[in-house]
Amino acid sequence: MKFEEIMDRLRKVNEELQVETIPLERAMQLYEEGVKLSKQADEILSKAETRIKKLGD
Amino acid sequence: MEPLTVTEVSGMVKDTLRSSPKLNDIAVRGEVTGYTDRGHHYFSLKDENSVLKCVIWKSNAGSVDCLPLTDGTKVVAWGSISSWGGNSSYQLDVRKCTPEGRGELYRQYIELKEKLFKEGLFAPEAKVPIPAYPMKLGIVTSEKGAALQDMAKVFMAGPGMDITVADARVQGEGSADSVAAGIMALDGKVDLIIIGRGGGSLEDLWAFNEESLARAVFACGTPIISAVGHEIDEVITDLVADARASTPTAAAELVVKGMQRVLDEKKTLADSIAVMAEGHVASHRQALDAIDMSMWRKVLASRVDNQRTTAAGFKAELGHASSLHMANSRKRLDAGDMALRATWISALREKGMAAIYQSGARITEVSRLKKGGFEAVMKDGKVKGEVKDIEV
Numbered sequence: 001m002k003f004e005e006i007m008d009r010l011r012k013v014n015e016e017l018q019v020e021t022i023p024l025e026r027a028m029q030l031y032e033e034g035v036k037l038s039k040q041a042d043e044i045l046s047k048a049e050t051r052i053k054k055l056g057d
Numbered sequence: 058m059e060p061l062t063v064t065e066v067s068g069m070v071k072d073t074l075r076s077s078p079k080l081n082d083i084a085v086r087g088e089v090t091g092y093t094d095r096g097h098h099y100f101s102l103k104d105e106n107s108v109l110k111c112v113i114w115k116s117n118a119g120s121v122d123c124l125p126l127t128d129g130t131k132v133v134a135w136g137s138i139s140s141w142g143g144n145s146s147y148q149l150d151v152r153k154c155t156p157e158g159r160g161e162l163y164r165q166y167i168e169l170k171e172k173l174f175k176e177g178l179f180a181p182e183a184k185v186p187i188p189a190y191p192m193k194l195g196i197v198t199s200e201k202g203a204a205l206q207d208m209a210k211v212f213m214a215g216p217g218m219d220i221t222v223a224d225a226r227v228q229g230e231g232s233a234d235s236v237a238a239g240i241m242a243l244d245g246k247v248d249l250i251i252i253g254r255g256g257g258s259l260e261d262l263w264a265f266n267e268e269s270l271a272r273a274v275f276a277c278g279t280p281i282i283s284a285v286g287h288e289i290d291e292v293i294t295d296l297v298a299d300a301r302a303s304t305p306t307a308a309a310e311l312v313v314k315g316m317q318r319v320l321d322e323k324k325t326l327a328d329s330i331a332v333m334a335e336g337h338v339a340s341h342r343q344a345l346d347a348i349d350m351s352m353w354r355k356v357l358a359s360r361v362d363n364q365r366t367t368a369a370g371f372k373a374e375l376g377h378a379s380s381l382h383m384a385n386s387r388k389r390l391d392a393g394d395m396a397l398r399a400t401w402i403s404a405l406r407e408k409g410m411a412a413i414y415q416s417g418a419r420i421t422e423v424s425r426l427k428k429g430g431f432e433a434v435m436k437d438g439k440v441k442g443e444v445k446d447i448e449v
Contacts, residue, residue: 003190007319010326017333024341031334038327045320048192048217052209054200055223055242 006041010034067142074147080138085109085149086157087134092126100126102134102149110148111136122167123154131157162259166266169293173268178275179296185280187300190319191248191312193219195279197239200224204255204286204305211306215313216320221247227254232264237273244277249312252294253305256286265292274298284308343412343434344419411435415444424449 001009013034017027061069074080087102087109098113098121111134113121123132135153140146155163177183194212198204200222212220223239226232236252243250252274254262264270265285274281274297283298284305295301302308411433413420420426428444 003192004188007190007323007326010323010330014326014329014333017330017337020340022337024337027334027337031330034327034330034334038323038330041323044192045217048219050213050215050217050220052212052220052222055195055221055239 001040003041003044006037006044010037010041013037063145064142067140067145070145070147071140071142074138074140077138082135082137083149084133084135087132089126089130089132090128092128094125098124098126100128102132110146111151112148113151113154117150117152120171121151121154123156126154133157162263162266166259166293169266169268169271170296173271173293173297178271183275184299185278187280187282187315188248189315190216191218191316193221193247193249194312195221195223195243195247195250197223197225197236197243197250197252198254198305199227202227202254204253204284207255207304207306208251208309211309211313215309216316218316227264228257228261233267233270236264237270240273240277240281244279247279250277250279250281251284251305251308251312252281252298253284253302253308254286255305262292265294267293270294271297282308282311344414423447 013030016022017030017034022030085102087104090101090103090108092098092100096115098115098118100111102109102111113124118124126132132154134149134151136149136151138147139150141148153167155167173179196205196208198208204227205222212218221243223242225239226235240250240252252265254265256262259266262285265283271293274283274294280299282300282302283292283294284302284307285292285294286304291301300311302311412435413426414432414434415427415430420431424447426444426447428447431442431444433440433442
């Protein structure tokens with residue numbers, strides 16, 4: 001998944017968790033997904049280092 | 058000969074002026090004097106020997122660039138001579154007006170701006186949104202220019218990103234085509250493109266006012282920020298691009314600040330998810346406590362405990378949440394009332410709020426209560442009671 005897609009999904013997970021009446025199972029599922037997404041995003045970010053190169057190099 | 062009325066003579070003068078090709082669509086050079094803005098803009102143009110009354114009607118004012126005028130400035134005004142019969146005077150109805158001295162280039166700039174505007178190249182609906190977190194950035198500018206150095210400084214201090222520079226001539230013969238070629242080479246390969254250069258005179262910046270470059274910016278599928286340091290109001294690429302910045306540095310800051318906002322949002326989301334999950338576990342646990350069936354309680358409570366342990370485990374993995382106390386996390390959730398709600402409920406319970414249950418189900422609205430027995434669960438125990446009257 002691309003970073004922006006991960007962010008979109010994180011927003012949705014957070015939004016669904018705000019609903020007080022969701023079953024516990026679902027809450028735990030969302031939580032696990034949130035943690036995974038957060039890790040994925042961190043991985044992408046940690047690999048990104050600012051590099052400036054010339055076109056064609 | 059029958060004498061004419063004054064009105065008849067006025068009308069004849071008016072018609073003569075209106076039908077004279079020599080007095081229609083003319084450009085007049087002169088110095089502005091007696092300028093007043095009364096909705097319509099009134100002034101006169103003068104030279105050594107004569108004075109000509111001029112007016113820019115309110116309905117035209119929007120398309121005249123040089124308003125408000127200043128007495129003493131030399132301008133070229135385009136328009137037609139007309140007469141208002143009432144006082145038999147004549148004036149220049151001005152449709153366009155540019156400060157003199159900017160000369161031919163300025164006129165070309167104004168004309169191209171009008172042309173491209175009519176074609177819809179500046180239309181908001183044609184603009185592509187600037188990505189909030191561009192991992193790959195393209196820059197079209199001179200690799201020897203100060204603009205690139207200025208931008209590099211900002212980007213090196215910001216979040217990590219892959220930057221590709223397409224070297225281009227940004228001044229002089231062939232520069233518009235050179236920048237256009239850079240855009241085409243980067244289009245589709247990066248998430249965002251910045252084109253630009255440092256400030257200069259209208260002549261220095263001319264590449265960014267050329268039609269071929271304007272069309273290349275418009276045709277580019279990748280979002281573009283135009284970042285040209287300039288003295289005049291704007292260059293044409295500012296208007297065609299998806300976003301504009303007043304200098305290359307400002308463009309870099311715009312991008313980096315946007316990325317920083319996304320990183321902050323990510324932290325807030327991760328914290329909020331941990332807090333909300335914790336809230337769900339806590340509220341389910343309280344619901345279980347209230348069910349007076351010890352076997353079920355045992356089974357379910359152990360399940361919740363398991364899930365809670367899992368949750369705690371994951372929470373530890375969550376870099377941002379692990380070191381924070383819940384209270385600390387909560388403070389950071391200024392993101393919204395929604396996120397605060399679950400924690401608010403437990404806080405209320407701390408203060409003595411009770412949860413009401415009937416037949417093992419939690420009742421959150423009076424309208425769902427039935428007459429008969431109920432249980433109220435507080436922080437440290439529960440009471441049994443009976444519903445006698447219900448008022449909604």
